[in-house]
Amino acid sequence: MVSLSRSEKKQLLAKEPLFDDFTCGLRAMGAQPKGIVKESREVMAIGRKFAEEVVRPYARELDLKMTEDHDFLPMDFVKKANEWGLYTMFIPKIFGGRGYNFSALGYFMEEIASVCLSMGNLVAVHYLGVTMLVSSWNMRLMNKILREVAEGERTGRPCLLTLAMTEPDAGTDAQNTEFMNTGSLRCHAKKVDGGYVVNGTKIFISCGHLSTWHMVHAYTDIDRAADNTVMLAVKTGTQGFSFGKTENKMGQKGSIASELIFNNCFVPDDQVCIDNRQMTGLKRSYKETNAQIFAYIWGASRAGVGYFGTAAARGAYEHALRFASEQTVDGKRLINHAWCQSMLAQMYTNVAVSRVSCLEGFHANAMHGLWKLMNLKVVYYMVKYTPAIVLDKIFIWLSEKPFLTWLFRKICFDFQADEEINRVDGWGSLIKVAGTDAALKNCQMALEIMGQAGIRHDQGAEKILRDSKLLQIYEGTNQVNRLNVFKRLISKSVSSADVFSASNI
Amino acid sequence: MIANNNKELKLLGQAATEFARKELAPGREENDKFPFGPFFDSVLEKAFSLDFFHCILPETYGGIGQGISALCIVLDNICREDSSLGGIILTTCAAHEILLAAGSDELLKNLTEQSKNVADFLVAAPLFTDPSDIVPLVKAETNGDRYLLSGAQEYLVLGGIAGHALIPATIGGSNGFSFFLINLKADGIETSKPVYSLGLHACPAVDLSLRNVPARIVGKAGEGALYFDKMAARLSVVSAAMALGIMKGSFKEAIDYAQKRSQGGREIFKWSEVRMMLAGMAIDIKNAELTVSRACQAIDGNEPEWEADSIATAIKIQDMACNLTTDGIQVMGGAGYMKDFGQEKRFRDAKNIQALFGMTPRKKLKYLENII
Numbered sequence: 001m002v003s004l005s006r007s008e009k010k011q012l013l014a015k016e017p018l019f020d021d022f023t024c025g026l027r028a029m030g031a032q033p034k035g036i037v038k039e040s041r042e043v044m045a046i047g048r049k050f051a052e053e054v055v056r057p058y059a060r061e062l063d064l065k066m067t068e069d070h071d072f073l074p075m076d077f078v079k080k081a082n083e084w085g086l087y088t089m090f091i092p093k094i095f096g097g098r099g100y101n102f103s104a105l106g107y108f109m110e111e112i113a114s115v116c117l118s119m120g121n122l123v124a125v126h127y128l129g130v131t132m133l134v135s136s137w138n139m140r141l142m143n144k145i146l147r148e149v150a151e152g153e154r155t156g157r158p159c160l161l162t163l164a165m166t167e168p169d170a171g172t173d174a175q176n177t178e179f180m181n182t183g184s185l186r187c188h189a190k191k192v193d194g195g196y197v198v199n200g201t202k203i204f205i206s207c208g209h210l211s212t213w214h215m216v217h218a219y220t221d222i223d224r225a226a227d228n229t230v231m232l233a234v235k236t237g238t239q240g241f242s243f244g245k246t247e248n249k250m251g252q253k254g255s256i257a258s259e260l261i262f263n264n265c266f267v268p269d270d271q272v273c274i275d276n277r278q279m280t281g282l283k284r285s286y287k288e289t290n291a292q293i294f295a296y297i298w299g300a301s302r303a304g305v306g307y308f309g310t311a312a313a314r315g316a317y318e319h320a321l322r323f324a325s326e327q328t329v330d331g332k333r334l335i336n337h338a339w340c341q342s343m344l345a346q347m348y349t350n351v352a353v354s355r356v357s358c359l360e361g362f363h364a365n366a367m368h369g370l371w372k373l374m375n376l377k378v379v380y381y382m383v384k385y386t387p388a389i390v391l392d393k394i395f396i397w398l399s400e401k402p403f404l405t406w407l408f409r410k411i412c413f414d415f416q417a418d419e420e421i422n423r424v425d426g427w428g429s430l431i432k433v434a435g436t437d438a439a440l441k442n443c444q445m446a447l448e449i450m451g452q453a454g455i456r457h458d459q460g461a462e463k464i465l466r467d468s469k470l471l472q473i474y475e476g477t478n479q480v481n482r483l484n485v486f487k488r489l490i491s492k493s494v495s496s497a498d499v500f501s502a503s504n505i
Numbered sequence: 506m507i508a509n510n511n512k513e514l515k516l517l518g519q520a521a522t523e524f525a526r527k528e529l530a531p532g533r534e535e536n537d538k539f540p541f542g543p544f545f546d547s548v549l550e551k552a553f554s555l556d557f558f559h560c561i562l563p564e565t566y567g568g569i570g571q572g573i574s575a576l577c578i579v580l581d582n583i584c585r586e587d588s589s590l591g592g593i594i595l596t597t598c599a600a601h602e603i604l605l606a607a608g609s610d611e612l613l614k615n616l617t618e619q620s621k622n623v624a625d626f627l628v629a630a631p632l633f634t635d636p637s638d639i640v641p642l643v644k645a646e647t648n649g650d651r652y653l654l655s656g657a658q659e660y661l662v663l664g665g666i667a668g669h670a671l672i673p674a675t676i677g678g679s680n681g682f683s684f685f686l687i688n689l690k691a692d693g694i695e696t697s698k699p700v701y702s703l704g705l706h707a708c709p710a711v712d713l714s715l716r717n718v719p720a721r722i723v724g725k726a727g728e729g730a731l732y733f734d735k736m737a738a739r740l741s742v743v744s745a746a747m748a749l750g751i752m753k754g755s756f757k758e759a760i761d762y763a764q765k766r767s768q769g770g771r772e773i774f775k776w777s778e779v780r781m782m783l784a785g786m787a788i789d790i791k792n793a794e795l796t797v798s799r800a801c802q803a804i805d806g807n808e809p810e811w812e813a814d815s816i817a818t819a820i821k822i823q824d825m826a827c828n829l830t831t832d833g834i835q836v837m838g839g840a841g842y843m844k845d846f847g848q849e850k851r852f853r854d855a856k857n858i859q860a861l862f863g864m865t866p867r868k869k870l871k872y873l874e875n876i877i
Contacts, residue, residue, distance in 0.1 A: 064701065068541050169767070170768075171768070171838055172838075173769060178769070179769035179770070182770030182771075183767075183768065183770055184768075184770075204839050247843055248844040248845070249842055249843055249849075250844065250852070250853070329638050329867065330867070339866055340866070343866070440831065444827060444856075447859075447860070448859070448864065448866060449866065450864070451633065451634065451860050451864035451865070452633035452659070452860060455702045455703040455704070456700055456703075457702060458700070458701075462703035462856075470842055472831075472835060473838055473839055473841075474839070477835060477838055478835070479779070479782070479835065483778065502769075502771070
């Protein structure tokens with residue numbers, strides 16, 4: 001029997017692939033609070049109920065309505081989701097939310113998005129905005145804005161958040177610090193007394209017209225944007241801020257994509273999520289900190305898109321299964337043809353593999369990323385079992401203290417190791433690609449099985465194909481995400497590797 | 506589609522290219538709005554006047570009898586810009602081919618010679634199902650020398666705009682199905698609104714309900730499958746040519762965009778990952794073009810096993826078109842997903858075309874049965 005010394009084991013496990021890089025789920029078994037399992041069951045059940053009662057009856061109708069008039073705003077659905085409490089479900093209790101753990105979000109979204117990706121987005125994009133806000137670790141602003149979301153639920157006036165990053169000539173340029181300085185970013189923020197004046201345009205902003213708060217990326221020096229990024233919270237109705245057109249898309253029509261126009265829009269200092277002044281004192285450079293914020297955002301949000309891919313793959317599979325169970329082909333039920341069983345089994349496998357990889361990505365976030373702090377057992381159980389009224393009193397007072405933001409930033413920026421950033425961001429890209437490619441694959445297979453029925457709108461499958469294609473594009477194209485997998489998970493072991501540079505693109 | 510040194514084919518190809526550029530490309534987005542926007546009647550009339558519908562119709566019936574190569578060249582060029590018109594032409598040609606296969610000379614003559622306008626000339630047919638796979642829901646009963654049809658016909662392509670339709674139906678307790686020709690203005694027919702579909706929006710289909718509708722039988726009773734298979738064998742390569750046209754259109758729009766759009770301060774065309782995608786698209790197109798051309802040659806030359814050439818070509822190239830149009834959108838990122846460009850329509854149309862003549866897996870199995 002071989003016996004290894006502690007140092008030998010350490011040395012062996014430090015070789016690629018790193019043990020810690022692909023065992024987030026395994027390590028989470030002991031490290032994460034068990035209460036998350038119960039919460040996951042709960043949110044999945046809520047998701048199923050909402051999907052059956054609200055989403056399924058409206059899915060094709062909304063798609064047709066948007067086809068006839070792509071300027072239609074599905075506010076009725078947003079109000080319904082607000083009534084069901086979906087916009088506060090995953091907001092921590094310390095900010096007035098319902099406090100379900102972020103680790104359970106994927107299960108919840110799969111239930112809704114497997115029925116309709118558009119309506120899935122009308123719920124989930126709000127949490128993309130929340131993710132951006134949280135990634136700045138500005139506790140005062142988080143408390144202010146997230147409590148408005150909770151208030152919006154109480155009053156029946158939905159308060160949603162967006163993330164506004166993409167510009168007319170800059171998609172990838174806006175998402176990677178490597179491209180920002182040489183890219184085509186135009187959204188300028190000029191520092192003036194008491195705040196910033198913003199000029200520029202953002203496009204493809206999901207749910208823009210339906211939302212109240214917009215987390216906007218602007219740049220004080222557009223030629224050196226990576227070192228001079230300002231993240232601002234801009235409220236609908238602010239002078240100098242207006243909505244432009246909505247895009248006419250192939251799919252995900254109900255989830256509108258908005259143009260946001262900033263024309264000498266003044267944003268006061270107290271609505272700055274983070275800028276260079278606030279980054280001063282952190283151990284990393286401005287550019288590195290911006291890259292770290294991106295990693296927080298993309299690690300979480302691309303994991304969400306991966307789950308959307310899983311959901312779409314499942315939706316396509318379910319349509320194909322239903323069709324095969326009902327249709328007779330060549331004298332017997334389609335479901336009883338072995339070739340069809342094999343195709344359905346492959347589709348089921350695609351869903352399962354995609355879901356498992358998404359789960360690993362969510363564990364990466366829980367162990368090393370955005371919701372690491374909330375998932376520490378002591379924090380989790382303290383927040384869970386402390387009455388909301390007590391939490392409110394303590395936290396509303398605490399959030400106004402600059403010390404709290406300083407402390408959170410110290411922990412979440414300075415104490416996050418480079419390996420953790422790589423792991424979270426790398427896994428985000430990995431599961432985004434895996435999940436969304438599985439979605440396209442299953443949609444193609446479903447339509448092949450269904451033939452004529454597959455191309456009919458009233459049968460549902462073609463809509464999933466149209467909707468799914470967007471998954472391979474937003475949150476960074478799958479091509480960029482593959483390069484990011486190389487950068488974050490592969491290149492670190494190859495000293496000569498050069499990623500996202502002029503020499504290799 | 507390679508015309509080699511055939512001057513007539515080259516001229517036909519040029520005419521189709523010119524027509525597609527001038528008449529189809531400018532209105533592509535608007536025409537695709539159907540049924541939520543107007544139908545492109547005037548474009549259809551112009552295509553009709555240019556004899557694009559008459560390519561393979563023998564001269565005896567008023568056609569120009571040019572053979573499959575001619576039709577493929579026309580549809581390849583048309584579908585680069587908008588494949589809905591291609592779908593309309595293919596459907597009518599398919600109906601003509603079924604009538605020819607059945608030897609229904611009189612019916613075909615009546616249809617082609619007595620048509621006063623394009624609508625009269627068009628013949629609707631359920632082209633997205635192989636009636637041998639799924640038992641027709643329409644039943645035929647004899648009434649002296651004529652038949653009466655009753656039942657439901659799903660997804661009748663051109664059902665809302667054509668003057669006549671070919672309907673597969675079963676007669677009494679007999680095995681197999683037969684084709685029947687009906688006048689779509691006859692009493693007893695209820696037509697649904699156009700069925701909103703994934704692609705080919707301006708080549709609409711409707712669901713039909715029939716109650717004692719007078720019909721003329723096409724060919725012999727119970728031999729519908731034979732006629733359908735003959736038609737599908739000859740026209741499968743035409744559906745491949747449509748897919749090829751879509752692939753060419755997708756590639757052109759992608760490469761044009763990649764040379765204009767920058768990321769990170771460089772044209773995306775210079776990104777090696779994007780170049781690799783474009784290279785893959787170009788190689789697929791070249792392969793598809795060679796295969797379609799060869800299959801056309803086999804059909805027009807009546808070579809042995811031309812049926813297998815045609816069907817295998819269609820199955821492979823339709824699959825390639827689905828993958829290539831996915832990349833065509835991907836190269837353009839968010840812009841490719843928007844209706845301002847042609848890529849998203851090509852993606853949808855390619856998948857629609859793959860469903861022509863029946864379910865893809867069944868087409869594959871049938872192909873194997875026919876070659877062993």
